[in-house]
Amino acid sequence: MNVSRRGFLKISGAVAAVSGLGISLKPITAHAKELKIKYAEETTTICPYCSLGCSIIVSARDGKVINTEGDPDSPINRGALCSKGGSIYQMVNNENRLGKPLYRAPFAKEWKEVEWDWALDKIAENVKKSRDASFKKTNAKGELVNRCEGIASVGSAAMDLEECFTYQKFLRGLGLVYIEHQARI
């Protein structure tokens, strides 16, 4: 029987079908799960840790993630998750996440919370200053190189594909050549 988990939840009266799904939810557990995620909005995500690409169902209600679980529809993980994938609930329900830019002035002993606008303006000024001071039109041989030698970047495989592309665009647009990330280590 070929029923997706979503399909199964829709026809959850037919709990007898459960054995055909290859998952061992007993009817009572299924019922409890359904209650837990009732009125929740479901989205899918892919685990941010190793490179398997396990699919995870995220249930959110009132702007808060209330449940995460392996996605049985994914042919890659068929609902299974490891200890890390099983814990992503805690990555988003975590009081230690940073919610405000922090700034540490030269020689300062502590962080200071700052506004985005202020931080981004100051970063832009720093970038321009470093770039202007280190921009090389030509190299020692006199060949055209058009590069900024005073800034380097590492990162990041932690970004999405689309962000990776635009990040390299941002860096190469500024003329950086010292561009590296996790793949090198």
Add this chain to the structure above:
Amino acid sequence: MTNHWVDFKNTDIFLIMGSNPAANHPISFKWIMEAVEKRGAKIICVDPRFTQSAARADLYAPIRSGTDIAFLGGMIKYIIDNKLYFSEYVKHYTNASFLVNPALKLPGQNNGVFSGLKDGKYEKDTWSYQTDAEGVVKKDPTLSDPNCVFQLLKKHYSRYTPELVSRITGTPQEKLIEVYKLYASTGKPNKAGVELYAMGWTQHTVGVQNIRTMAIIQLLLGNMGIAGGGVAAMRGESNVQGSTDQGLLFHIWPGYLGAPTASMKTLAEFNDKRTPKTKEAKALNWWKNFPKYSASFLRSMYGANATIEEAYQLMPKLDDGGNYSWLMIFDQMYKEKFTGFFAWGMNPACSGAHSNKVRQGLGKLDWLVNVNLFDNETCSFWRGPGMDPEKIKTEVFMLPCAASIEKEGSIANSGRVQQWRYKAINPPGEAKPDGDIMSEMLFRIKALYAKHGGPLSQAIAKLTWPYGKKKGDEFHYDPRLVARELNGVFLEEKTLENPTKKGEFKTFKKGDVVPTFAWLQDDGSTSSGCWIYCGSVSDKNILGMRRGQADATGLGLYPEWAWAWPVNRRILYNGASVDPEGKPWDPSRAVIKWDGEKWTGDVPDGAGNPGSGRPPFIMKPDGVASLYGPGLADGPFPEHYEPLECPVEKNLMSPQKNNPTIKRFDKPGIGSDLDVYSGVDSCDPRFPFVGTTYRVSEHWQTGVLTRWCPWLAEMQPGMFVEMSEELAKQRGIKNGDKCVVSSARGEVECAAIVTPRFKPVVVDGNDIHQVGFPWHYGWITTKDRKYDKSDKKAEVFTFGDSANLLTPTIGDPNTMIPESKTFMVNVVKKGVK
């Protein structure tokens, strides 16, 4: 990976060497165990430690860390001596028959190095092929000419006898033979073997050659391109395949287009030098299309704001032979060559080899921008152990970003499958998606240049960024628009002949998506950010969002689940899964099949019409796979060299101890005062044990995310050093004792784990002890550090700092990946001198 995760279910023999998937890629074992249960597959595990993967193996062989080429070289000899190779495959699909320059000297006749070595670099004149008057490579299909690749391979590995290999690796001879015999059993058309590696193979001064040795074995056994075969490079991060695809490395533009160097003065010169040529009449040489991909990429950078030639001129160029890689960045940083640094979604203060040098280097910057979810050892380096903030000038910006489920976008897994992720909730506080942050940053930089000007300001002014809209004061980056740009669009109306159907024409309008990369153009009429992703977006949808369950072949290809690059092909090189007449080598596992008119099954790779004579490895200029690989820096065949830091006085294979082409950072003019090694020229009694790093299931990389998750921190609370019962006894250490592990570069406190999982290996008659430790830890989540009143405190503290405080600044000569898997250390009980 050449294949993909689900494909493990089709395997007969697994060789797990250079990795520990049971711990680090746990769900892979779902498919490995399915093969064991349903096919009776066997698992071989070769590792210095009896790992969780070894615990599931039918056959475990211990090995001294860093001696994999010796181990596998012995396997090549065994396969050839016992004629266990797949001879039809070798003859038709590899360069076994190519005749090499008779002047080539192999290490066995040349003091352990290939001919041409000069000042630590190879001049490759003698590595060339013999050619006829037309420049076509001469071949001997009988594979008997003494200068043909096959005979050279045989001769080279004739030195790798079980006796000698055992003395080098510490693996008992009978274990070696057992492994060789079992794995070589996959050299039959109806048997499939796969190798699984990760950083256990890359992080060596012979990293690339480790993998080359295995590639040679897989080709000899006919395991490439088939279901259940291939080489599984198991990437360490969820999107490190994707981030590499997108060119976040100094030497490549997106889609693996080699970045331009200063001598390539025009786009035409660049294309000419980067486009491989062949004289093989029947070879497809796919990379001949390079100019289409480079032009389309340049369009994605500058669109209509510049011609493709102008865009090429605006792009930064590397120096010829210049190296701008990771180890060089931190070396240059330490030497105050940079004023600014972005550590975006990374924690180099813990992930970088020789972390102390990295941490010192961060203090020599004017400014540092770190983007992350949590406080970490990089952004807070100025208040870390041994640092005096009042003396550190670096201005630091810590920008909080959204987690993966707080934004949308896609990632590519190890099997090259691009899967879309959806936004479930908003990020906490004012944290923003990375895309929004970089957009805002760029707009501000653009505005400054528009106002004040500056060197080559048009490179910034003309950069296109059509990725979203301003809503109120804020720009919202839309990854769906980027996905479309990665795929590519037509920039003007164009009528083109169908590249796969002669005589059929199609007209595209401006703005239409390009159907596949075969339609990309070299004249600037198409844009595509990353050619290998061309085909990932259709007129209607983003294919990475698909959730189809169909699996017509029954091989687990799932072609309608998301999308895989290139062109939704799930098994690379599958043209080699059929014989030259187009018949599957193994009909029970046919990846592709000819139905009389077309191929069915997976998207065919390199397979011409049956009998066409087209060699299937179309990404190689000559169409055949390379048993002989003259493109590498350190030799056309892999040769055993000792790790830079090693426990033996000499290389038993030859007089050449280490890889002769590595860049040593302790030489005058290279590196710094911090770059010290031990046990290089002779054994150093201060650091008598082999140290190696690894990971545990519960943490990820530096622990930059997982140390802040209480469930995970509780399960794996801190730094440990795993050692044998024999070593523990010798050092008076008991399980759980606090110990200090030190190397020539630093020390780390660890709890001792005394286990039988490590055993001393007998190397040339001597007991060699190996110890291992994870690299997930860092001081920021520890209890005893100083906390300011605004500081975040982990719910569950961890203890210990990064294992990379111990690792050396030394890299593979091809990739410059650091040798973090083998180096020399000492271990003592805390308080003992």
